[in-house]
Amino acid sequence: MRIKVVEGKREKKQFLSFREKKYKSEARYIDNSYYMIETIFAEKLHFTKGLKVMPVMILDDGENVLCEAIIAYAPLLPEYVQVCFFEALEGCSDAVEMLLDHAAKLGREYGCKRIVIGLSGHVNYGLGFLASHYDKVNSFSSPGNSEYYNEYFKGLGCQTIKLNSYYAQTLDHKLDRYSALISKLRRKYDFRTFDKRKFEYYAKAYTDLNNACFTEHRYYYHRDYEDDLEMLKELFFFINEDSLYFAFDGDRPVGFILWYPDYNELAKPGESFGTKHFFLNKLKGKKIKTVKVMEWGVLDEYRGCGLPVALVDCVYQTLSNYNCSFMESSWILEENEDSNSICEMITDGRYKQYAVYEKEIG
Amino acid sequence: MFDEIKKILDEEYHITGVSKETNFRKELGLSSFDFLNLICIFEERYGVELDEEKYIHVVTVGELCDYLETLVGNDAD
Numbered sequence: 001m002r003i004k005v006v007e008g009k010r011e012k013k014q015f016l017s018f019r020e021k022k023y024k025s026e027a028r029y030i031d032n033s034y035y036m037i038e039t040i041f042a043e044k045l046h047f048t049k050g051l052k053v054m055p056v057m058i059l060d061d062g063e064n065v066l067c068e069a070i071i072a073y074a075p076l077l078p079e080y081v082q083v084c085f086f087e088a089l090e091g092c093s094d095a096v097e098m099l100l101d102h103a104a105k106l107g108r109e110y111g112c113k114r115i116v117i118g119l120s121g122h123v124n125y126g127l128g129f130l131a132s133h134y135d136k137v138n139s140f141s142s143p144g145n146s147e148y149y150n151e152y153f154k155g156l157g158c159q160t161i162k163l164n165s166y167y168a169q170t171l172d173h174k175l176d177r178y179s180a181l182i183s184k185l186r187r188k189y190d191f192r193t194f195d196k197r198k199f200e201y202y203a204k205a206y207t208d209l210n211n212a213c214f215t216e217h218r219y220y221y222h223r224d225y226e227d228d229l230e231m232l233k234e235l236f237f238f239i240n241e242d243s244l245y246f247a248f249d250g251d252r253p254v255g256f257i258l259w260y261p262d263y264n265e266l267a268k269p270g271e272s273f274g275t276k277h278f279f280l281n282k283l284k285g286k287k288i289k290t291v292k293v294m295e296w297g298v299l300d301e302y303r304g305c306g307l308p309v310a311l312v313d314c315v316y317q318t319l320s321n322y323n324c325s326f327m328e329s330s331w332i333l334e335e336n337e338d339s340n341s342i343c344e345m346i347t348d349g350r351y352k353q354y355a356v357y358e359k360e361i362g
Numbered sequence: 363m364f365d366e367i368k369k370i371l372d373e374e375y376h377i378t379g380v381s382k383e384t385n386f387r388k389e390l391g392l393s394s395f396d397f398l399n400l401i402c403i404f405e406e407r408y409g410v411e412l413d414e415e416k417y418i419h420v421v422t423v424g425e426l427c428d429y430l431e432t433l434v435g436n437d438a439d
Contacts, residue, residue, distance in 0.1 A: 177374075177395075177396065177399065178395050178396070178398075178399045179399070180399050180400075180402035180403045180406060181395060181398050181399040181402045183402070183406075184402045184405065184406075304414065304418070305398070305414070306394075306395055306398045306399075309395055341394075342395075344393075345393040345394070345395045345396075346395070
């Protein structure tokens with residue numbers, strides 16, 4: 001067994017091929033990270049220019065990949081060395097341990113105190129491993145993995161950081177209970193969709209709100225305008241303007257909500273999601289039943305007035321154009337009591353659980 | 363005002379049998395959004411705007427009753 005650092009074209013191909021074969025042979029989940037890894041390897045992303053990226057594979061004596069990950073160090077998150085895009089075969093705990101030891105060694109060189117497993121460079125690109133509902137296909141941009149991934153990290157003495165998601169029926173939802181509140185908020189604030197004609201203005205508003213709302217959250221670190229401009233340009237290839245709503249108090253953006261249809265319904269388990277799926281949807285017009293609420297944020301001073309309810313209502317109102325009947329939220333850190341409490345009030349309950357793992361590397 | 367509050371709790375949340383000592387959260391299980399919604403209902407009915415700094419401290423039905431009476435009374439003057 002040995003570590004192979006992924007540098008050349010051939011190793012990058014082997015790295016991608018491992019996950020592609022793994023997803024295909026299991027045929028349980030859809031790989032939403034393949035394209036992202038390709039662009040990281042191609043060094044095309046503005047976002048990764050600020051990162052030290054170190055992809056590695058652990059090979060057996062026959063040069064077969066047992067596990068792999070991209071180890072990353074973000075200077076703006078100096079406490080952690082990250083193990084991103086991890087994939088592994090079953091029954092390879094020694095290989096996983098070797099990979100983590102290597103990550104820890106690199107982390108120590110950068111002065112990191114801890115290793116975090118399951119963070120994809122920045123929380124805006126993904127966080128966590130699936131830790132429940134293993135029989136369900138993952139929704140767009142959510143992880144799908146076998147249970148043994150979690151067992152590996154628990155077995156290696158990692159601390160579990162829990163994440164929750166929530167679900168709701170969107171045709172008969174709880175928001176009717178808050179109709180007077182929503183009416184008041186609609187009178188008081190202006191709710192606008194993203195406007196592609198003013199792309200930079202709205203992208204900046206998104207970045208500013210992210211930085212203002214999430215700075216205190218675990219793993220979040222400052223985004224610059226270029227990072228989000230790049231991410232949103234990519235995203236708006238798929239989504240419509242009404243997938244990103246803003247709440248304005250006068251001219252000031254004070255909250256936002258990002259959602260989109262669950263595009264994974266267009267792919268088959270085992271596939272890597274790509275633009276072909278999106279175009280197939282355009283051509284065949286397949287109906288997507290699930291809506292994925294990715295994130296919302298409201299400035300501190302506006303949280304007490306119930307603004308998140310009105311933002312979610314904007315999404316539900318829009319859904320009449322989309323024929324979606326089920327809502328699934330993205331992850332929420334279990335330690336984020338505020339957001340969990342809001343979700344308890346406006347959804348039908350908790351849904352999938354996810355987990356991130358941490359370990360001290362002293 | 364107490365009767366009005368009882369009526370609204372019944373209409374909106376099917377809650378009956380409250381007293382002035384009833385705690386909105388602990389006994390009635392109203393969430394903070396339910397409470398905000400209740401405030402908005404009163405604002406609509408009486409055409410007033412309730413002060414967040416004041417209603418945020420309201421815990422029981424009696425306290426809301428007292429506050430609304432003060433406000434509607436002042437407004438009527």
